[in-house]
Amino acid sequence: MKISSRGDVAPFIVMDVMEAARQEEAKGRHIIHMEVGQPATGAPMGAIDALTSAMDAGPLGYTVALGLPELRARIAKMYQARYGVEVSPERVVVTAGSSAGFLLSFISLFDTGAKVGIGDPAYPSYRNILKSQTLEAVRLETDALSNFQPVAAQLKASLDGLLVASPSNPTGTMLGKPELEALVAACNAKGIALISDEIYHGIEYNRKAVSALEVTDNVYVINSFSKYYSMTGWRVGWMVVPESHVRRIERLSQNLFICAPHAAQVAALAAMECDDELQGHIETYARNRKVLIEGLPKAGFSNFAPPDGAFYIYADVSGLTDDSRALAAEILRDAGVAVTPGLDFDPERGHKTLRFSYARSTEDMVEGVVRLQRWFKAR
Numbered sequence: 476m477k478i479s480s481r482g483d484v485a486p487f488i489v490m491d492v493m494e495a496a497r498q499e500e501a502k503g504r505h506i507i508h509m510e511v512g513q514p515a516t517g518a519p520m521g522a523i524d525a526l527t528s529a530m531d532a533g534p535l536g537y538t539v540a541l542g543l544p545e546l547r548a549r550i551a552k553m554y555q556a557r558y559g560v561e562v563s564p565e566r567v568v569v570t571a572g573s574s575a576g577f578l579l580s581f582i583s584l585f586d587t588g589a590k591v592g593i594g595d596p597a598y599p600s601y602r603n604i605l606k607s608q609t610l611e612a613v614r615l616e617t618d619a620l621s622n623f624q625p626v627a628a629q630l631k632a633s634l635d636g637l638l639v640a641s642p643s644n645p646t647g648t649m650l651g652k653p654e655l656e657a658l659v660a661a662c663n664a665k666g667i668a669l670i671s672d673e674i675y676h677g678i679e680y681n682r683k684a685v686s687a688l689e690v691t692d693n694v695y696v697i698n699s700f701s702k703y704y705s706m707t708g709w710r711v712g713w714m715v716v717p718e719s720h721v722r723r724i725e726r727l728s729q730n731l732f733i734c735a736p737h738a739a740q741v742a743a744l745a746a747m748e749c750d751d752e753l754q755g756h757i758e759t760y761a762r763n764r765k766v767l768i769e770g771l772p773k774a775g776f777s778n779f780a781p782p783d784g785a786f787y788i789y790a791d792v793s794g795l796t797d798d799s800r801a802l803a804a805e806i807l808r809d810a811g812v813a814v815t816p817g818l819d820f821d822p823e824r825g826h827k828t829l830r831f832s833y834a835r836s837t838e839d840m841v842e843g844v845v846r847l848q849r850w851f852k853a854r
Contacts, residue, residue: 484603488819492803496813507843508835510803510813512644512787514705515835518742519752522706525745526738535737540729541721542569542713543737546744550713553747557676560688566715568724569743571735573674573699573712574600579727580695581608583720584668589635594625596789596820596828598644598672614823619780623648623789627661637662640672642684645789645820645830647675647782652685659691670695674712675785677703677753680761684784692717700739702785704746705756711739760786763833763840770844771831775851786834789817793827803829810850812843 492510500506517523529535541547547567554562570576577600585591587609593601594617602612613634615625623646630637639658641650650658662669671687671694687694699712712735716724728734746753767788768781778791796802799816807813817828833840 481607481609484606485599485822487599487603488800489815492807492813492815495804495807499807499811504811506807507812507839507846509831509833509840509843510815511834512702512785512832513707513834514702514756514786515839516705516756518706518709519704519746519749521749521752522704522742522746526742529738529741535741538569538734538737538740540725540732540734542567542735543740543744546740547713549744549747550715554686554688554715558686558689560686562688562715563718565721566718568714568716568721568728569735569740570712570714570728571732572701572710573672573697574604575728575732575735576697576699576712576714577601577604577670577672578608578731579714579724580670580697581605581610582727583716583723584670584695585610585635590633591636591638592625592630592634592667593638594623594640594643595823596623596645596817596825597638598640599819601638616823622650622654623780624650624654625658626654627657630658630661630665630667632665634665634667636668636670638670638672639687640675642675642678642782642784644675644785645787645815645817646780647785647787647789648780649679649682649684649783652689655685655687656690659687659694663691663693668695669693670697672697674699675702678757678760678786679784680764680782682783688715695720700743700746703753703756704743704749705753706739706743706746709736709739709742711735711743759837760833762837763835764788766837766840766844767831767833770848773851774844774847775854776829776831776847786832788831788833789820790829790831791827792829797826799826799829806847806850809853810846812846812850
């Protein structure tokens with residue numbers, strides 16, 4: 476049977492690490508999970524209660540393709556409360572997770588062969604989804620000097636699109652408003668479509684994340700209920716798009732997905748009223764961040780930028796190895812801690828980096844750091 480080259484995407488290495496960790500657990504070992512960006516907590520209790528009531532009231536079926544009107548209105552209201560930005564509910568599109576939002580964005584904005592700039596290191600699915608659509612991901616190499624974010628000077632007229640993430644995965648760094656304004660100005664001047672991944676908004680520490688909607692309406696913004704709202708498995712997210720693009724996104728969504736899961740939309744609407752519970756999660760992440768920032772240097776991992784948001788630390792391990800995948804396997808085997816090789820995020824330089832996720836409990840993070848320090852001393 477013939478196959479398409481569009482399916483020849485790189486593996487998501489963190490999933491391989493998860494499987495290796497599962498195999499170790501099946502042997503009876505206790506593994507500390509620092510590999511996956513998944514909150515240890517589940518959906519807020521208000522979300523569970525709302526879904527229980529909805530299921531008791533009758534069957535859940537298809538919703539309209541753009542999402543439950545009340546959920547779209549509530550998301551629009553959030554932008555006013557959090558950012559002081561007026562967003563019409565008509566511009567909000569509820570999606571089957573942020574992954575569906577990226578796919579809808581890429582299909583809507585780019586023709587075959589288009590070039591989309593991505594600041595490396597970056598979330599690996601960006602480039603893999605682009606490849607699956609016969610689009611070209613263009614590396615915009617970043618480093619500590621640029622806070623691991625792309626800068627306006629890197630944007631060439633040959634680019635058709637730019638995808639930014641703030642806070643980013645894997646570094647947790649953020650774009651300030653001046654930097655975001657410079658990128659928007661460059662995109663507008665050169666006819667580059669801008670997509671802003673904001674799925675870690677709400678998980679911030681020393682300063683508040685800036686939404687691209689505070690700077691421009693000429694942008695696709697993608698967000699999700701997976702991270703701040705702790706609803707990874709529910710597969711529900713949203714987009715905010717220019718008014719003139721809503722109908723084209725609606726047509727695509729109708730045909731590709733029909734709609735986001737009805738049950739997840741009901742739960743998501745209720746989750747937006749659970750800030751007290753959700754802020755408790757942020758306090759946990761802040762404690763975990765402190766544990767890793769103070770403890771990782773004593774385990775040989777001292778070269779990293781403290782994250783502004785999200786729940787990751789991205790460390791340069793060139794002093795320990797030039798094969799991050801082998802080092803991650805060694806740490807799992809000898810320390811019982813699962814971490815992610817940087818190759819997932821930067822194919823060119825990731826062989827010298829590791830990502831540590833601190834989305835689990837503080838007890839796990841403390842134990843994980845102790846194990847890493849013990850492993851380092853014995854190495």
